Structure formats: structure tokens, C-alpha cells
Amino acid sequence: MTTSVPESLAPPGTRRFRSSETPAQERMSRRRRVTLLVAFAAAILFLWEAVKWLGGVPWRYENLFGSGTDFFHDPPLRFPFATDLNLPHWWDILGALAAPVQRNQDQSLLQFLLGASFYTWREAALGFLVGALLGLLLATLFVHYGLLERAFVPYVVASQTIPIVALAPMIVFAFGPSITSVVVVATYLTFFPVTIAMIRGLRSPDPRALELMRSYAASKWQIYRHVRLPASLPYLFTALKIAATASIVGAIIGEGPGGIPDGLGRAIINFNQQYISGPEKLWGTILVSSLLGVVFFLLIVVAERFTLRNRPGAAHG
Amino acid sequence: MTEQPVTPAADAVVRISGVDKLFGSDSGSVTTALQGINLDIGRGEFVSLIGPSGCGKSTLLRIIGDLIQPTTGSVTVNGKLCAVARHDRDYGMVFQAPVLFDWRTVEDNVKLPLELMGWDKARRDARASEMLNLVELGEFLRHRPYQLSGGMQQRVAIARALAFEPSILLMDEPFGALDEMTRERMNQEVLRIWERTGITVVFVTHSIPEAVFLSSRVVVMSARPGRITDLIDIDLPRPRDVETREQPRYFELVTDVREALRRGGADQIEPGVDEVPEGASAERTRVEGGIG
Numbered sequence: 001m002t003t004s005v006p007e008s009l010a011p012p013g014t015r016r017f018r019s020s021e022t023p024a025q026e027r028m029s030r031r032r033r034v035t036l037l038v039a040f041a042a043a044i045l046f047l048w049e050a051v052k053w054l055g056g057v058p059w060r061y062e063n064l065f066g067s068g069t070d071f072f073h074d075p076p077l078r079f080p081f082a083t084d085l086n087l088p089h090w091w092d093i094l095g096a097l098a099a100p101v102q103r104n105q106d107q108s109l110l111q112f113l114l115g116a117s118f119y120t121w122r123e124a125a126l127g128f129l130v131g132a133l134l135g136l137l138l139a140t141l142f143v144h145y146g147l148l149e150r151a152f153v154p155y156v157v158a159s160q161t162i163p164i165v166a167l168a169p170m171i172v173f174a175f176g177p178s179i180t181s182v183v184v185v186a187t188y189l190t191f192f193p194v195t196i197a198m199i200r201g202l203r204s205p206d207p208r209a210l211e212l213m214r215s216y217a218a219s220k221w222q223i224y225r226h227v228r229l230p231a232s233l234p235y236l237f238t239a240l241k242i243a244a245t246a247s248i249v250g251a252i253i254g255e256g257p258g259g260i261p262d263g264l265g266r267a268i269i270n271f272n273q274q275y276i277s278g279p280e281k282l283w284g285t286i287l288v289s290s291l292l293g294v295v296f297f298l299l300i301v302v303a304e305r306f307t308l309r310n311r312p313g314a315a316h317g
Numbered sequence: 318m319t320e321q322p323v324t325p326a327a328d329a330v331v332r333i334s335g336v337d338k339l340f341g342s343d344s345g346s347v348t349t350a351l352q353g354i355n356l357d358i359g360r361g362e363f364v365s366l367i368g369p370s371g372c373g374k375s376t377l378l379r380i381i382g383d384l385i386q387p388t389t390g391s392v393t394v395n396g397k398l399c400a401v402a403r404h405d406r407d408y409g410m411v412f413q414a415p416v417l418f419d420w421r422t423v424e425d426n427v428k429l430p431l432e433l434m435g436w437d438k439a440r441r442d443a444r445a446s447e448m449l450n451l452v453e454l455g456e457f458l459r460h461r462p463y464q465l466s467g468g469m470q471q472r473v474a475i476a477r478a479l480a481f482e483p484s485i486l487l488m489d490e491p492f493g494a495l496d497e498m499t500r501e502r503m504n505q506e507v508l509r510i511w512e513r514t515g516i517t518v519v520f521v522t523h524s525i526p527e528a529v530f531l532s533s534r535v536v537v538m539s540a541r542p543g544r545i546t547d548l549i550d551i552d553l554p555r556p557r558d559v560e561t562r563e564q565p566r567y568f569e570l571v572t573d574v575r576e577a578l579r580r581g582g583a584d585q586i587e588p589g590v591d592e593v594p595e596g597a598s599a600e601r602t603r604v605e606g607g608i609g
Contacts, residue, residue, distance in 0.1 A: 209416050310461060
């Protein structure tokens with residue numbers, strides 16, 4: 001009886017490993033993803049110009065590519081949304097990005113926008129951080145004190161139904177025209193997804209895991225630290241991805257009434273006013289703003305991959 | 318440790334007296350999960366609770382472990398109230414699911430209770446590898462739980478439950494989710510560990526062969542209300558092994574348990590859970606919320 005049972009009691013082939021794909025297959029699927037992404041972007045650009053070819057204003061290009069030939073095309077239709085004012089050629093947008101931001105300046109529009117993006121990102125990141133911590137704190141309180149949850153969750157939800165453009169000037173009024181106000185606006189948009197997701201995440205452990213901890217006479221803090229928090233991490237990262245993009249939007253909106261001259265918010269307002277004379281600049285700004293959101297989002301994805309690298313299914317999280 | 322001898326009879330580790338458990342539902346109806354449970358479990362015993370689903374065997378296990386409170390009656394463990402016993406870390410728990418944490422390695426799962434109980438690192442390390450060797454998973458220390466088979470995961474759960482040397486092991490259908498072959502091997506394994514450690518085991522199962530093979534005593538329960546209908550001593554010689562399952566005495570005892578279950582009404586059609594048992598209204602004031 002006390003003799004040992006052979007090596008493993010598990011029947012062969014029952015050991016499950018994380019990824020069912022070999023490294024070669026993984027490289028393959030990554031290459032395919034990249035190809036798909038590029039193909040999709042190319043398709044959009046093609047469609048864009050196809051619309052202009054069909055219903056834009058006449059295309060006039062003198063001395064095309066320095067070849068000495070002129071190019072002229074008169075679209076058969078006239079779509080009101082496809083004029084050069086409403087839908088500039090995308091190469092004109094790229095051209096505007098490369099051109100000086102103002103006459104007689106060394107700085108290109110792209111350089112200017114990258115600087116503004118970094119400035120806005122710092123505000124957004126601060127708001128993101130504060131919002132995430134606030135959301136975590138609220139969710140923790142709500143999960144442990146049902147009375148607080150019933151009392152306050154309706155207000156948390158209601159807070160998000162107020163249009164932020166209406167609220168931003170009031171926040172600036174309260175906190176003064178400064179970075180603080182911008183950060184508060186970003187915080188306001190980010191704490192909500194984190195709160196809602198973490199209420200769910202902190203409640204996600206198997207009830208038996210909680211019984212197990214109870215049988216160890218574990219304290220509430222120990223249960224939180226060792227079970228609830230680690231179990232909630234996948235929920236947290238889902239929320240942080242939403243919060244990352246929301247914080248950028250919050251910061252941009254906050255910069256207007258906040259009177260911050262150095263960020264994307266001011267750039268958008270300025271180029272909006274100059275739209276008639278140069279629509280490409282606003283388009284370029286919008287392009288860079290959305291890229292900023294994507295970059296922030298990807299930063300969170302990288303953090304998620306790293307943090308959850310040992311969880312099952314992590315390879316495709 | 319508040320060791321107060323409560324009628325110090327015959328080395329009883331667990332003493333259950335007059336336990337009733339009523340569950341109320343949101344619709345206001347009341348179910349009697351357990352009624353008039355009296356049971357003493359001796360030191361080093363291997364006791365199985367067997368009965369049809371809804372007989373309250375898992376509820377009784379949870380009451381012993383102080384995970385839920387009885388409506389009336391009391392449970393003492395090592396002469397202490399079960400709440401005190403729980404705070405003294407007298408219980409090791411194993412559930413039907415292994416309940417291992419994916420964010421920890423196998424080794425760190427076993428160490429979790431030791432961390433909570435403030436063991437120092439050297440002792441934790443030594444203990445974890447000792448326990449994993451005991452369940453023959455010594456070479457899987459650094460694996461993740463999801464890399465192991467169901468049977469292996471359950472052995473990790475057993476190692477974790479035994480790591481801090483509790484005086485009682487409470488097992489709630491621990492092998493219910495395993496296939497028959499794995500289950501029989503796990504039965505063998507659990508007996509080996511029980512013999513080596515001398516721990517008291519309370520084991521909930523709905524498998525008659527498992528209960529007979531493992532136990533020194535089988536507690537037969539019946540449903541609605543959940544109550545104990547029979548106690549059957551299992552006098553099969555030890556150590557028990559594969560051959561035990563082929564002895565005539567083993568088959569006799571399996572038949573005994575089966576008939577005891579039948580006498581208790583296990584083969585009757587079970588009434589709806591929400592039905593209010595007679596006399597329940599008088600108890601209503603003491604009913605707690607359901608366990609959900």
C-alpha cells in the first residue's frame with residue numbers, strides 16, 4: 001500500500017500546455033496579421049481616392065513627378081462631401097504634415113503635432129493613472145460594502161451620462177485654467193470603466209476559492225491580495241484599454257476650456273478656425289490624435305501581455 | 318488554544334450534536350437541509366458521508382468546517398467550537414474542483430496557506446516540496462496548474478490541504494469530476510496518505526464503492542429532511558489495495574450500504590426543492606439566508 005504509484009498518475013497526453021501553436025505557426029499568424037493590417041489600410045486609401053475620382057472636384061497636377069507632363073481629370077459626378085475642402089486628397093494631408101507648420105518656420109506640422117501629442121499624452125496619462133486608482137478604490141469599497149454599492153453605483157453611472165463638453169468648463173471653473181483641470185477631465189472619463197469592470201473582476205473568483213481562504217482563517221486583506229486582485233487582472237486590463245483611449249479624448253477636450261496652449265486640444269481648435277484656408281492641417285491633426293490613442297492602447301496591451309504571460313490562454317489575450 | 322473538555326468521551330475529534338439547518342429562499346419558502354444530526358468522529362477515523370443529492374452531506378461538511386452556521390445545535394472540534402477550530406487552522410479542505418490559482422506555480426499554490434499563516438521562507442520551501450513529494454508531484458513544482466491533468470491538480474489540492482498539518486481533512490466529493498480509473502488510483506493515494514499521516518478524514522461522496530473502500534465508517538444519509546439513517550462500520554482489513562475490491566466482504570459491505578440508502582428512500586422520486594417541509598413555519602424566525 002505504501003509503495004509508490006508509478007511516475008505519473010496522469011494518463012499520457014493529458015498534460016495541457018498553454019499555446020497549441022508552435023513558434024513557427026505563431027510567426028506565420030503574426031505575419032498574416034501584419035499583412036492584413038497593411039492591406040486594409042491600403043484598401044481604405046484606395047477607396048478614399050476612388051470616391052474623389054468619381055465625385056470630387058477636378059484633379060489638376062502640373063509637372064507630375066517632375067516629368068514635365070500635366071495631369072487633368074474631371075470627375076463625372078459631383079459629391080458635396082468629396083470636395084477638396086471636405087475630403088482632401090490623402091497625399092495632400094501627408095504633404096501638409098511634412099510642410100512647415102507656419103510660413104517661414106523650420107518646424108514641420110508633424111513635428112509640431114508630435115510635440116503637442118506628447119504634451120497631451122502626459123496629461124492623459126496622469127488622468128488615466130488617477131482614474132484607474134480611483135476606479136480600483138471605488139470597486140474595492142463596493143465589493144466589500146454592499147450598502148455603499150447600492151447607494152453610490154447609480155451616481156457613478158449617472159456621472160457618465162453628462163456630456164463631457166458641458167462638464168469641462170465647470171471643472172475648469174472649479175480647478176482653475178491649468179493642467180489640473182485637464183487631468184480632472186481625463187480622470188472623469190477613465191475611472192468609470194475601471195470601476196465597473198473591477199466590481200465584476202473582484203467578484204470573479206470561484207466561491208470555493210473564498211471558502212478555501214475562509215478555512216485558512218485568512219483576513220479580508222489576505223483574500224483581497226491573494227485571490228480577488230489577481231483574479232480581477234484580466235478585467236482590469238480590459239477596462240484600462242478603454243480608459244487609455246478615453247483619457248486622451250478627455251485631455252483633448254479639457255485643453256480647450258482649460259486654456260492649455262501646448263496640446264492637441266488647442267491645435268484642433270486653431271486648425272478648425274483655419275479650416276477654409278487649409279483643411280489638410282485639421283485632417284493631419286485628427287490623424288495624429290487618433291494615432292496617439294492607438295499608441296496608448298498598445299502600451300496597455302504590452303503591459304497586459306507581460307503581466308498575464310503565465311495565465312492560460314495568455315498567448316491570444 | 319482553548320481546550321475545554323466538553324463531555325470528554327472516547328477521543329472524539331468532531332462532535333456534532335442536535336444540528337438542524339434550514340435554508341430560506343427569496344420567495345419566502347424554507348427548506349430543511351439537515352435535521353437532528355448527531356455524530357461523533359474519533360481521532361484518526363476515515364468517515365464517509367454518503368447519500369442522494371440534496372441530503373445535505375456537503376452542507377454538513379461545511380458546518381463542521383465552520384463555513385456555514387447551523388440553525389440549531391453545535392459542533393465542537395478537538396473540544397473547541399468549530400469557529401475557534403477554524404481560526405486555529407484545524408481544517409484542511411478539498412473540494413470537487415481543485416481550486417488552484419493559475420497565477421501561482423504548483424509549488425506556490427501549496428505554499429499559499431503557509432504564507433498566510435506566517436511560516437518563514439525556508440520552512441515553506443521545505444514543506445512544499447515535502448508535500449508535493451508525498452503526492453508524487455515532486456517534479457512538477459514549477460509547472461502551472463493548468464498544465465496538469467485533472468487528477469494531478471486534485472493531488473496538488475490535497476498537498477495544499479495537508480501542508481499546514483491540520484488535524485482534520487474535509488473532502489467534498491474530491492474525485493467526483495474524475496474518470497473511474499483515475500478515481501480508483503486517487504482512492505489508493507488518499508488511503509496511503511491517510512495511513513502515513515494519521516489524519517482524521519471526513520469524506521463526502523455519492524459513490525458507494527468509494528465510500529466502502531476508503532472508510533472506517535460510512536454515514537448513510539437521506540434527503541428531505543437531510544438526516545442520518547445508518548452508520549455502517551467497514552471492517553475490511555488494512556492496508557487496502559486493488560485486491561480489497563475483489564473480496565466477498567467488500568461486496569457484502571457495498572450491498573449493505575446500498576440497502577441502507579434504499580431504506581432511507583434514496584431511490585424515491587425527490588420532491589421539489591422549494592416545497593415547504595412540515596413545521597418549517599415555526600422555525601422561520603431563525604432561518605438565515607441561503608448560501609446561494
